[in-house]
Amino acid sequence: MSDKNIVSIEDRIPKLKQARKKKANRRLIFYLSIFFLLIAIIVYLQSPWSEIRSIEVSGNVFLTDEYIIDASGLKEGSNIWSMNKSSVVEQIEKDSVIEKASISRDFPRTVHIDVEEKSVLGYVKEGKDNYPVLSDGQIIQKNAKDFTSNAPLMIGFNEEQLTELTAEMMDIRPSIFNMISEIEWNDSDQEEMHITLYMSDGFLVKGKAEQIFDKLDYYPSIVSQLDAEDSGIIHIGVGVYFESFQNNEKEEVEMKDDETENE
Incomplete structure (x- = not known):
């Protein structure tokens, strides 16, 4: 082996010392950075900026x-x-x-x-004031902002009935919900809730609340079978029939799926 390829210990020691010093300096800088960062965080947390x-x-x-x-x-x-x-x-x-x-x-x-x-499904009127009825049947009277809504007016219901009514209304399609202007309680000795819906197109819908809201998706197809110039009551129960105000006649109406409305 040539003497030129041999590095003496004396030559290597300064380089080793220099490398160790650089490593120690980097470690010191790292720890100092962590220290000052922690100090900065503590100062920040104690200052108005936090x-x-x-x-x-x-x-x-x-x-x-x-x-x-x-x-x-x-x-x-x-x-x-x-x-x-x-x-x-x-x-x-x-x-x-x-x-x-x-x-x-x-x-x-x-x-x-x-x-x-909670969503608004209607409102009740007390004197000159309108109070929203939420999806769980509760009436908002306190801590409320000014109320404006296209939700239907609910007439003649007590608190328990409102809870039952809103539970039945939860799945109404928005397009049909927006057509309901009023919902009225029909006095009845029967256990089931009988109601009347006043629709914006002039028709009335009568029946048990459960059956009405179960079949209300068919409303557009039901109305499409009626004379546009006629008016009257759409009775919804096991079946559907229309009672005309003009001639007091009753006619059965089919419930047809309306693909356009259900899109």
């Missing part, structure tokens, strides 16, 4: 922003990172009007609350 500056609410129709914020328990000035999201959501969802809620932190100091309220 406090909630504003709380925004969206999705609410009936409940006011102030009411929802109060229900959440959040306060401006509290630490934005100490907020327990699941606990806040649970507090908000305790209100019977709220279907579900979610919460997020919007950088740098804003908390956003998004809520989904």
